Amino acid sequence: MKVLVINITKVVSVRLACVAGYWGPSCTKPCSTTCRESSCDKQDGRCQSCADGHWGSNCTNNCPTNCGGATCDKETGSCPCAEGYWGQNCEFGCGQCSEGSCDKHNGTCQCQTGWAPPRCTLCDQGYYGTSCSETCGHCVNGNTACHNVTGRCSGGCSAGWRDDTCKRACEDGYYGDQCNHSCGHCLNGNTACNKVTGFCHDGCGAGWKGDTCKIECSNGTHGKNCKQTCSNCKGSNCDRFNGTCFDGCIAGYANPDTGCVEKCMYM
Template structure:
């Protein structure tokens, strides 16, 4: 084996050293010699070529080999020891037996020269070129198909597995479970927080779901009663007075301030008693409209 060069497509794999020139030098060689190319080489032709000194020992010019076996990595493996596994090559192509490189790129969801690295967070699909949708809790989507592991963020349609479609049909919020308010010109509200750019008349921004001031009703088309006490406000769905009634009125069974004080009473909550009036007093301020009984005077007929 003295001076033999092992080449792979003209690339030097290994060169055997020159042996001392004597009749017994070849007798010391082992029966089997393993040669490993370092670094690993790829090619189609393995060549063994004799080089070396010329001398009187004729045997030194000969290559006497009984058998040559050329070993390479099995399909699906690569590297110096053929222990690295090819993975995720596009079209299930075999990778390079030396480097593990995938010749035609990676399957969807994978990147890198050996296609063993998942897409960066926020990316998925073929060549990791697609951007994730709006996943709930800020989750990254699945690196292969882009689906969100825990559903969609507020404002995005839960029926869309990629969470890229906003809420439709006047809905907003988490799982699109909230109904938009009364946005002006029936425009859609913000799909995330439900706010309107502006409201229809008598609705309070930004959600446009509650009546402003002293309006009530499903469309805020009704005025609260002028007999409501305090700031005149009423319940926005029923119109019932929130802070009782103005002086001279009381809540009836319906909850509206549509009944005057009973005979002989006046004022807030009808708690005051009329004075010594002829024919009763006003229900709001207690004034005696027909004057006082004998012996009494004043608007309230309370002085003698």
């Protein structure tokens, strides 16, 4: 009898665990650098925990750049904002706050002078000062051209106004750009002219004419607004203020001191 002897060798396959930082069937795939300590699931490569600065199911999202701490919530990405920032993702910068930072949720704060509540943004054109409550003065380029903090008109004042904020009218007797012009010889004195144009509303005093009453009466005229003539004076030559005829009267008229207005009486 023949006996068949079969030698059966049992082959057992043993799969060893991957070393730290690798995953996959052959442990050849490196874990993502966004995983904490480069540690990931050995089967699918998912991070077991995110490294600082990253969040999400596979740590592929970056934390907001303005987080106050070292990192953000690993699941939601939310974080406390750093000083000077606010918003759900700390994406907004605080305005010009007077003390410290702004509210991390809505960005409100107490504002510096020249900035508008609630978030301390720049004053609208035409306003300045605390809470932007002051209106700009009569700046040369319009009432929107003043400094948001001081109200100063950088280009100077419109005609008729003075000082840094251009809110004070020219003193009586002056008018025009920077109030540098003196009023003319207005009928009621040299303080009675328009502060912008210099116009004398009631006309000119004796001996003067023109809108600003700065033009002397021409030869042959005299009096208020130069409306009276010297026609009875010899050569029409008279005093422009009171009409006195310097060279006497023409024939038929008398009293040169009063302008030769009296006709001679012949007997």
